[in-house]
Amino acid sequence: MSAKSLVEEMKRGLDAPICLTWELTYACNLQCVHCLSSSGQRDERELSTDEAKKILDDLRDLQVFYINIGGGEPMVRRDFFELLEYSVGNGIGVKFSTNGAFIDEEKAQRLAAMDYLDIQISLDGVDAATNDAVRGEGSHAMAIRAMDNLKAANFGQFKISVVVTRHNVSQLDEFKALADFYGAQLRITRLRPAGRGADTWHELHPTNAQQREIYDWLLKHGENVLTGDSFFHLNAFGEALPGLNMCGAGRVVCLIDPIGDVYACPFVIHDEFKAGNVRDEGGFAKVWKQSDLFLSLREPQSAGACASCGAFDACQGGCMAAKFFTGLPLDGPDPECVAGDADEALSVIARGSSPKPGMDHSKPITLTRKRLPVGA
Amino acid sequence: MTIALASVLEIHPQVAVRPEAFGALAYHYGNRRLIFLKHPDVVTVVQALHDHPDVQSTLSACGVTQDRWPSFIAALTSLETSEVVREREITG
Ligand code: SF4
Numbered sequence: 001m002s003a004k005s006l007v008e009e010m011k012r013g014l015d016a017p018i019c020l021t022w023e024l025t026y027a028c029n030l031q032c033v034h035c036l037s038s039s040g041q042r043d044e045r046e047l048s049t050d051e052a053k054k055i056l057d058d059l060r061d062l063q064v065f066y067i068n069i070g071g072g073e074p075m076v077r078r079d080f081f082e083l084l085e086y087s088v089g090n091g092i093g094v095k096f097s098t099n100g101a102f103i104d105e106e107k108a109q110r111l112a113a114m115d116y117l118d119i120q121i122s123l124d125g126v127d128a129a130t131n132d133a134v135r136g137e138g139s140h141a142m143a144i145r146a147m148d149n150l151k152a153a154n155f156g157q158f159k160i161s162v163v164v165t166r167h168n169v170s171q172l173d174e175f176k177a178l179a180d181f182y183g184a185q186l187r188i189t190r191l192r193p194a195g196r197g198a199d200t201w202h203e204l205h206p207t208n209a210q211q212r213e214i215y216d217w218l219l220k221h222g223e224n225v226l227t228g229d230s231f232f233h234l235n236a237f238g239e240a241l242p243g244l245n246m247c248g249a250g251r252v253v254c255l256i257d258p259i260g261d262v263y264a265c266p267f268v269i270h271d272e273f274k275a276g277n278v279r280d281e282g283g284f285a286k287v288w289k290q291s292d293l294f295l296s297l298r299e300p301q302s303a304g305a306c307a308s309c310g311a312f313d314a315c316q317g318g319c320m321a322a323k324f325f326t327g328l329p330l331d332g333p334d335p336e337c338v339a340g341d342a343d344e345a346l347s348v349i350a351r352g353s354s355p356k357p358g359m360d361h362s363k364p365i366t367l368t369r370k371r372l373p374v375g376a
Numbered sequence: 377m378t379i380a381l382a383s384v385l386e387i388h389p390q391v392a393v394r395p396e397a398f399g400a401l402a403y404h405y406g407n408r409r410l411i412f413l414k415h416p417d418v419v420t421v422v423q424a425l426h427d428h429p430d431v432q433s434t435l436s437a438c439g440v441t442q443d444r445w446p447s448f449i450a451a452l453t454s455l456e457t458s459e460v461v462r463e464r465e466i467t468g
């Protein structure tokens with residue numbers, strides 16, 4: 001099947017998601033300024049161990065092949081390993097994202113002994129200054145220690161996951177070298193204006209010139225670097241990049257949040273994109289297969305203002321989440337449209353008038369201030 | 377490995393196959409790859425491999441007419457390359 005018809009098939013939706021993110025908790029030891037889920041404090045409504053296992057049973061019945069576990073920091077949950085083992089035991093592979101704080105020598109060995117497990121360590125700067133300005137003081141050292149421990153435990157190929165910002169675009173080669181040093185795989189993703197990222201996106205997202213730099217870098221190195229669905233809006237520059245070149249929200253992608261709400265994708269935690277809750281009758285399967293929201297996302301979408309653009313086939317109008325949280329219409333250009341077609345619309349949207357994330361579990365502001373270095 | 381009518385194949389033990397409207401999705405737990413099986417008949421054949429002595433008898437049993445065999449051999453060859461199917465291990 002050609003890549004194109006495959007994308008057409010996926011747009012009509014799959015019987016089960018192939019990119020399901022499950023955030024286990026809103027609690028986190030860090031308070032990153034661009035956190036997509038505005039995490040910080042635990043929500044008392046979070047799913048119990050039994051409820052979580054019930055979801056894993058449902059996912060097994062749907063033949064979900066693997067899940068992406070995140071948070072918050074998923075390892076703060078006391079039943080973290082129990083759920084990991086239960087998932088893998090159910091035939092569901094796990095990839096989990098972590099800031100590495102809890103991967104000490106002993107945990108690294110425990111993780112290394114498990115099958116069908118991938119680990120993704122978040123790192124947003126090769127040096128502490130660049131990283132910690134975004135992820136908080138001490139977080140660089142935390143990630144490096146976790147990687148050292150995984151390496152020493154012979155975990156094998158873990159992933160280093162980088163959110164590309166204005167301040168680390170110039171470090172892409174160094175990130176690649178760091179990954180090579182650890183025998184790890186590099187993953188770079190797009191900064192989207194979701195969660196606390198909605199407040200910091202304008203200052204942190206790559207400039208137009210940097211977008212081109214990312215595109216050129218990926219053309220050269222993309223085959224060995226994971227990107228998910230991050231950069232298909234850059235395909236408007238020309239040749240298509242490797243990766244998932246479509247918005248899979250509600251079609252092949254979805255999010256289960258810590259309290260069981262199901263959203264179209266991890267970057268759209270907002271009522272408008274909430275399809276249901278796993279605690280509802282029929283559970284996750286019913287939400288995936290029958291929710292009005294997901295069914296409507298699987299209908300052909302209008303290209304709107306992008307219809308007249310020659311690059312639409314390649315770029316598809318970009319990321320729905322990025323448009324939504326910057327206040328742009330969903331059927332128009334991406335805020336980072338490489339043709340500059342969103343610039344004017346963006347410039348007239350008053351800061352603070354675009355939609356607010358639906359959940360905020362940030363720690364009280366005084367704490368944040370104390371933790372973040374001046375100037376972050 | 378070249379696949380022929382006489383090849384003895386099975387679904388790779390690390391692969392799960394999930395039916396979809398267009399055919400099926402296969403996932404390889406070892407190399408973490410997703411593979412799209414675009415044609416329902418190919419899915420039927422792949423899932424029947426284990427129940428028949430070789431490729432030819434599988435194709436016949438699945439009602440695939442002889443004129444289509446070459447395209448099925450081609451499909452199975454690419455599925456062998458992506459490790460969705462493999463040479464069957466003879467047990468017992
Ligand atoms: S909304 Fe954006 S982040 Fe979410 S699935 Fe679509 S392209 Fe990906």
Ligand code: SF4
Pocket residue numbers: 233236305306309310311312313315316317318332333334337338339340341
């Ligand atoms: S106008 Fe729309 S389709 Fe064209 S490059 Fe911009 S976002 Fe992409």
